[in-house]
Amino acid sequence: MVDEQRVADPGPLGLAGFAMTTFCLSSANAGLWKGAGVAAALSLAFFYGGIAQLLAGMWEFLRKNTFGALAFSSFGAFWLGLYALVYWQKAFGANPSTGIFLLAWTIFTFYMMIAAMKVNMAVLTVFVLLFITFIFLTIGNWGMVGAHSGMVKIGGWTGLATAAAAWYASAAGVINDTHKKVVLPIGPLG
Numbered sequence: 445m446v447d448e449q450r451v452a453d454p455g456p457l458g459l460a461g462f463a464m465t466t467f468c469l470s471s472a473n474a475g476l477w478k479g480a481g482v483a484a485a486l487s488l489a490f491f492y493g494g495i496a497q498l499l500a501g502m503w504e505f506l507r508k509n510t511f512g513a514l515a516f517s518s519f520g521a522f523w524l525g526l527y528a529l530v531y532w533q534k535a536f537g538a539n540p541s542t543g544i545f546l547l548a549w550t551i552f553t554f555y556m557m558i559a560a561m562k563v564n565m566a567v568l569t570v571f572v573l574l575f576i577t578f579i580f581l582t583i584g585n586w587g588m589v590g591a592h593s594g595m596v597k598i599g600g601w602t603g604l605a606t607a608a609a610a611w612y613a614s615a616a617g618v619i620n621d622t623h624k625k626v627v628l629p630i631g632p633l634g
Contacts, residue, residue, distance in 0.1 A: 451506050453621060458500030458516035459570070459614035463607045465493030465523055470603025473581070473596050486527055493523035511559055518556075522549060543586035550578035565631025566613035573606040 469485035471477060485493075501517030529545060557571035577599050584595030616628035 451503055453617060454500035454503035454507070454516065455512055456614045456617035458497045458512070459610045459617065461492040461497040461500065462519055463610035463614060465489055466603055466610065467607035470600045470607060473600025473603060475597055475600065486530060489523040489527040494520050494527060496520070497523065511563060515556060518552065543582060546578055546582040546585055550575065550582050553578050562633055564633055566609070566616055568633065569609045570606060570613055573602060573609055577602040577606050
């Protein structure tokens with residue numbers, strides 16, 4: 445049996461992997477740096493957003509944290525799945541499979557957002573912003589290529605806000621733990 449105190453909190457790792465990968469892809473979706481974020485995002489999608497986040501989810505299982513285990517394992521799989529969608533189908537951008545892929549993740553994020561209402565304000569903020577991001581990206585990637593590029597751009601900007609919120613939650617986790625006191629508040633919920 446694993447003692448929770450003997451397993452470091454994997455939450456900051458999972459949130460950091462999610463934040464950095466989301467930041468890079470969202471910067472491309474928002475039209476910043478002429479799409480330079482796509483290559484960075486896809487590299488991160490495999491390693492940091494994908495594998496590292498998946499591992500964080502497995503460590504959350506050891507800590508008996510169902511929410512963290514499901515969130516990190518699933519979003520690690522999201523990034524690995526996105527990597528596969530892009531490279532194996534040669535289909536990045538607006539196409540029917542991307543819209544369906546994003547719709548499924550919008551649904552998943554919705555019920556995780558409801559569960560996050562019992563975690564803390566920092567994590568709830570990440571899920572609310574992510575849900576909004578997925579709505580815009582799903583609409584933006586539904587149907588004909590380029591037909592809804594404005595929606596993708598809005599999704600990019602809300603994705604940047606999501607990344608910022610996830611970085612904050614990650615920073616709070618590691619800084620508060622390292623300092624053994626609350627330096628960055630997370631807003632506990634009941």
